[in-house]
Amino acid sequence: MTDSKPAVANLLKSPPAYTSSNGAAYLGDSRDLLEELPPNAIDLVITSPPFDLAQQKEYGSDWESDYIEWFTEFADKVRPALTPHGSFVIEIGGAFHKGAPSRSTYQFELLSKLVNDHEFELAQDFYWHNPAKLPSPAEWVTRRRIRSSDAVTHIWWLAKEINDESAKGPDANPTPEADNSRVLTEYSESQKDLIRTGEYNAGKRPSGHNISESAFATDNEGAIPDNLISATNTGSKGHYHKMCKQYELKKHPARFPKEIPEFFIKFLTPDPPYNSWDRGHLDQPIILDIFGGSNITGKIAEENDRYWITFEKNEQYLDTSEVRFMSEGEVMRKYDDGQTGLEDFPN
Template identity: 70%
Template sequence: MPSTLPVSDLLSSSPAYTSDLGAAYHGDSRELLQELPTNSIDLVVTSPPFDLAHQKEYGDDWGEEDYQDWFLEFAAEVKRVLAEHGSFVIEIGGAFEEGTPVRSTYQFELLARLTSEEGMFQLAQDFYWHNPAKLPSPAEWVNRRRIRVSDAVTHVWWLAPNISTASATEDDEHPIPEADNRRVLTEFSDSQKYLLHKRKYNSGERPSGHNISEEGFFTDAGGAIPDNLFSATNTRSQTHYDKMCQRAGLDKHPARFPPEIPEFFIQFLTPNSPYENWDRGYLDRPIVLDIFGGSNITGKIAEDNDRHWLAFEKDQDYLESSELRFLSPGEVLRKYEDEQRGLDEFTDK
């Protein structure tokens, strides 16, 4: 029977902050992951740092192979902590080779190592995030020389622990990995609504080889099965997080991924409440983990969807501002006014 303990009891470290269903931790994910019990996590959704051209916090002369080796250290621990039915979802951007109009293949090489050489995961399905608001880039090849088009799509990989094909398909009630596209149905198009109403279409074999039955398009399952392409921006500036960062005087995380991505995978790859019959997990409901927490949009979406969550973040400033997602405007005002008042009193002395 799954435990009803709070999710923060899974680690020996003290959380930086907690909410009703989750806990955020400051530190290196490689070390924090080691504190988690084996097979305790139902879903990992994350967006790792990947800006190789600008190096950021990665260190000097950190090349593509170094990046792959670095990431595989995290992946090995993710594999250990994932439940057999769990999933590992990675949103990872591409890059151009420095100084040339040639695409780097580093993320494909990493995927190959994750799924073949290292043998840790299987690629359940690949997804793509199109950001229609992304500025034309890279500027040298797109804006100045005009020899490439804007790079506005990033890859999202849905990985599952490496298991036998038989285990993945023999149990329809409990598939491995856990997944159900009925939880993420979208609204039917106007044409499909009309077809369902009219109940008439041309059946038969299509040039593609598909043979459409006379009743095949009349099934109303409550919505359309989504495809593997997200189209969403990450440029929203009037969200609760944005407003609270401004009110608290904290810097926003510079590279947030849109809420549509974690929301889709949390709903698709973990069951909805109520959890009276939930017996597959470590706790009384699914646990969602983000190992590169950033602004912790994954944790917030998990909480809003009644799942447990954990977030690991190495940067103290990012972690501090991420807590604002879980605080009301009044709570933010009181917390940061009190802190500023205490600082002013200390300065006056």
């Protein structure tokens, strides 16, 4: 939280509900707020919209009957706001049909619509596996036991443009912006041993691949990540949860884990310093979440020295999300009427 507006807060005419050193949060409908953005300004939109579930949650459905038509209204306003090298990442869960053990195909139909009718390119599909997710749907999984637990949601990585020529050469600027060396994972113990000893079976494989003598012996400081992100959203000891519980604030009921925005922010936008980066609207990348919720996207962007913007239409959720950027002392001053013991809390 800060008293001075960051540069990113000057992109919109509407006043922000709150700001931080690197970002600004806005109350309102994203369809309206997106129209205030200048064209070609946003480097990455990452969001988790409400899903088209058979049993709707409290954060609701405002799309009445046609989810795809509703969502594409947002997508059509996201596209002009993206830079040519920008990406649109959507985490969107699946659903069973109401009262039946059969799956809806709505998220695939949405993907097809975005690609075929709304000019987005599918760069890659990703999957979020939540190993701590409760077995669901209960009727088919735990009662009748005729389906396995639904523990994976889809993540569509869409691009405004895909230009093969821009990815050539060591100094190329790929479109969309991406670099998997920024999100390397730790080597397995067997890979570490292989690098250390240099001993493995080179040569041609039955698959047709020809493995050279040095293919696996080079230490690249980590392994290229898979398109499966495994993370839980059950953490209850963080600052946001602690402050919400202590001051009886309304938490957003469907928060996605920090690992998702963290992965895509690092993968799809460059790391600081930004001395030689001139592809963006401002002097460092801008991340936007159009369904801000608890604003975990903004918090992760802040921690990774990117600019961020979030839009959220629910005033309670937006107000509560500010605690992510406040110290305990600041939260206490805002929410505790007694305001005693302030000397025990840092500013």
